[in-house]
Amino acid sequence: MFSIIRTLWNVLLHSFQPRVTIQYPEEKPYLAPRYRGRIILSRDPDGGERCVACYLCAVACPVDCIALQATEDPTGRRYAEFFRINFSRCIFCGLCEEACPTYAIQLTPDFEICEYDRQKLVYEKEDLTISGPGKYPGYNFWRVAGVKIGGKDKGQAEREEPPAEIHSLLP
């Protein structure tokens, strides 16, 4: 009996406590920087596309919402001919971001991507690509990768030794 009265009193005291509701459209909630929202494709510090079209994100995606086609430019640099994410299927699990070897695909704290038309939720490469490097400002995959592309030969990447002379017998 006493506990019932104490319960009622404690509930009544809640009249004077602040409300926890966040009045959403007027008042935005705090979202952590690592919040998994809308997916973007980032760029190098130099402005080139980071994505090398390795398909790892498409493979990792549990709902198969990523579709892309790899191609190469004349200098041998791989990039995606098209890159398409169907956000009406995306579950924002972040596995694509984890799978990405070049930090190209990243999830952002933006979740306001509602549309009245389902088809508008299919984002193409132009919709996905942003102008900056996203969460990894200094990173440039092509500068550290030991792959030959235009303007950079084998052994010229950062912290890369010259390639071994496999036809020589000298130690």
Place this chain on the structure above:
Amino acid sequence: MEIVIHIVTVLVVLFVVLNIAAGLIWVERRLLALWQDRYGPNRVGPLGLMQVAADTIKLFFKEDWVPPFADKGVFILAPAIVMLTVLMSFTVLPFAPGMQITDLNIGLLFVLAMSSLGVYSVVLGGWSSDNKYSLLGGLRAAAQMLGYEVFMGLALMGVVLMAGSFSLRAIVDAQSKMWFIVPQFVGFVLFLIAGAAEMRRLPFDIPEAESELVAGFHSEYSGMKFGMFFVGEYVGVVLISALISILFLGGWHGPLLPPIVWFLIKMFAFIAFFILLRAGLPRPRFDQLMSWGWKIMLPLALANLLVTGAIVLAVK
């Protein structure tokens, strides 16, 4: 001329009561939200006041579906009974001096009779739905009402003894010096509990316990038939709060403010208290409820009645 005044009084009371009951939906949601640190409906209109109108419009436009397996006549009749009986009770309530539809000399008995008849709505609604959850809800309602009706009436007999009349007006007049809550505190507490149980409010909403019985007796109801059960429940809350303030808190008696204002203040305080009960207390188990009713409340009410009777006799 007389009859016109009577008709106008009836219409005014009906209008005010139904509007208070509708407004209670908003009041309850806002108060519950306040006590749960939320906001509640605050988007439709100023402070969310138009939420009630929006909900009502929605209810009117919903499909009014009668299940093919239901007993049609009874199924349609059941929600009307609850509205009818609860609204009938308001005919004998004295709101302020001169503000009363009719002063029956058995007013209190009439109210008790009407609230007992209200059980039929729940029982018949549960039975005619031909749904096992509804039937269980109806059964529980019948058992609960039986258990709580008895000591509800007995708890009030102390008040009747002290006022010497069943007429609600006479009971209010008898409280001009001292409110009956002081000498009849046990009766007040018992009636408060019984009232909540009678109106199937949340700590006692066992007939519609949604975690066990879907929605109990009104599982199969939709549209405005469901709305009538709903309005019936809220009018019931108004009725019990009004009854408590009339029987135990001196009705319209109070200093300075006009009588009707005092009456409304008391009534709304109890409405808020019933909402607080809903916000704070969990639902007891069905057998607990029954054993409390029969083993604790009923003997207490009887003892209260005996002691009151003895004292009234001794004083006379």
